[in-house]
Amino acid sequence: MARKIIILSGLILFQIQVLLSMNPQEEPVKSLVLQGMDFSFNNRFAEAEKVFDQLIQQYPQHPAGYFYKAATVQAEMLDAEDYRQDGQFYELAERTIQLADSLQKTARDDSWISFYKGSAYLYRSFMKMKMGNWLSAYKDASRGVSILESAVSQDSLLYDAYLGIGSFKYWKSTKTEFLLWLPFISDQRDQGIAMIYRAIEKGDFVQYVGRDQLVWILMDKKDYAEACKLARQNYEVYPESRFFKWTLASAAFHSREWEFSRQLYQELLQQVLQLPENNHLNEIECLVKLAEIAADNQQWQEAYQLADQALRFNLDESVRKRAKNKLHKALTLRNEAEKRIQP
Incomplete structure (x- = not known):
């Protein structure tokens, strides 16, 4: 019996050492992570999830695969401004935290395990903030940053x-x-x-x-x-990344690079319209920004048409609530354009 316990303990310790030796900075893990991120940046979320599923299958007791899959699910929700997958996201984030806790309790600390744990709290914080759960979001963010700071104090090269x-x-x-x-x-x-x-x-x-x-x-x-x-x-x-195109469009807009910003928002509008599901929130964002650009260039007829289009969607109540500020902006623009158009 004692011999079996010793063998079992040895196997457990061996498995823990294998998990801790999984360094994301080394191959083949690094290539898998970068490949999955590349798919995600290019809006190919299903393919990204398959890559991280492969990482989970290879290292089912390590938090890395679960964290990157959670990040991918979150990116897909942000891309569509549709948060119906939040249950899956929260499960993956919680699994990341639980596995990191288990490894840290049974073996020496590892800075990358702390990185995944702390980052999972931060990603969860961001999602809670998007949903308006400010207090819980701040608690998660504070806890996540504390974990990351502890990790950096142990490994300044992280x-x-x-x-x-x-x-x-x-x-x-x-x-x-x-x-x-x-x-x-x-x-x-x-x-x-x-x-x-x-x-x-x-x-x-x-x-x-x-x-x-x-x-x-x-x-x-x-x-x-x-x-x-x-x-x-x-x-x-x-x-081709909508993720980065939204950012550049906003930066160009604030820099008053009107033609470039107009081009980017028009491209985004066409891409949003081609998505299999569209709750119109991103569509409204594009239309309002295009209306603002038209108004700033004294193109009042175009500004009126774009703002009016943004106000004509039949929105779900939850979406209408989230679009409240954008719709108010559209109404203001339409009213101003109407005054300018009238002789």
């Missing part, structure tokens, strides 16, 4: 973790800007941006996602020229 930490530092400081005069509230925006740049330059898997996040931060800072520059870099590598 540059992928710098993205989540840096983003949190920036947005937390921005949202509490009115409290920065207090002695115990520090402004960490510059530090956060520096960490994101470091993640982009030296990280293994966050170059494009980090650059995209940095573009939105630079737009928040009203540094539209640098935002456009970085957004173009992603767009040039992934010209």
